[in-house]
Amino acid sequence: MAEGLSFAHLRIDRHGAPMLSLDARVAPGEVLTVMGPSGSGKSTLLSAIIGTLAPGFTLSGQITLDGTEITLLPPERRRVGILFQDELLFPHLSVGGNLGFGLPPRLRGKARRARIDAALRDIGLEGFAARDPATLSGGQKARVALMRMLLAEPRALLLDEPFSRLDAARRDQIRSLVFERARAQGLPVLLVTHDPEDAEAAGGRVITLG
Template identity: 75%
Template sequence: MTGLRLENIVLARGGEPLIAVEAHVAPGEVLSVMGPSGSGKSTLLAAVIGTLPPAFTMTGRVVLNGRDVTALPPEARKIGILYQDELLFPHLSVGGNLAFALPRALRGRKARRARIEAALDEIGMTGFADRDPATLSGGQKARVALMRMLLAEPQALLLDEPFSRLDAALRDQIRALVFARARDRGLPVLLVTHDRADAEAAGGPVIAL
């Protein structure tokens, strides 16, 4: 079955159950997980991507497009993630940040440069390849972070409140861009948020913790 399946996921800390989730996120669909700070939202994303801290234990399975990825390291899971902070590399140009994510199979400087230029065109940032990330606006940084993640060709996308630090007008714009790109690529999306407007914009099912 295509999409992202969370099969009987139970997260515990010190033997005490924290959250239990059973869900299927179809390609292009956004599943929103809502709850207050400390409810386990980010811990759930860590479990899905494979970075669960040692203090927590997990039972159940994470299955992506029919492949059980539960025991795989993060880099082998083909799952991308966006955080509140853009986490762009300050020592690299915008183009260098994007190049970092390009698949190794894409060889040749000319081909890689063309792919970067096309990616910048797609997010309305034509000609920004040589810019220092420090000179970008908040919205531009968010767009570069999104495209860097997409260039790695993930098969699912996790969103850890990536819109929460943007002002209202920019939040709507970036949110629409992220959801549209995920739909275009048929990516199942798992969004954690405490903002009901995020869940409403996502338009998919909602789990409340």
């Protein structure tokens, strides 16, 4: 049974000075929201979870995902998905190509195309496989980025202010889609945001850094 994402005595120092400490557990399908001013360590915490902590930062304590300690694993073995403020779609690939990037290499040919088509139907973009990502609206790009990340079958989801560039109507729609998907797939979610409305929509515990 999935156990979610846990932080035990997690501490991050910057050049030897304490930056943040965290003890928390995020159950499957739950959202933990982390808020705080710029420089309080929100993005650093995400880097620690995905395994890309910059030089000058040191980490102690444990990060555990579904019962496996991932603190020292390389990023590609952690199976943690992340959505950023910018959609970061690959401009040289079609919409379908972007989605295919998230799929495991073992899926080929017709099975791969069928999976991409099903994913597009799932997010209301049926028939968009050949489209250039540059022709999509902000909301459509956000949906493609979310689906590409989910196709990679992550075991936890990190959200780095992914709704901040969307207008109010799109923001509500994409926010609901992300949280519904996470609940449906039993993914523990860590949301970093400046926006109290994001925290309210997430409906889980809120931790304020700094």
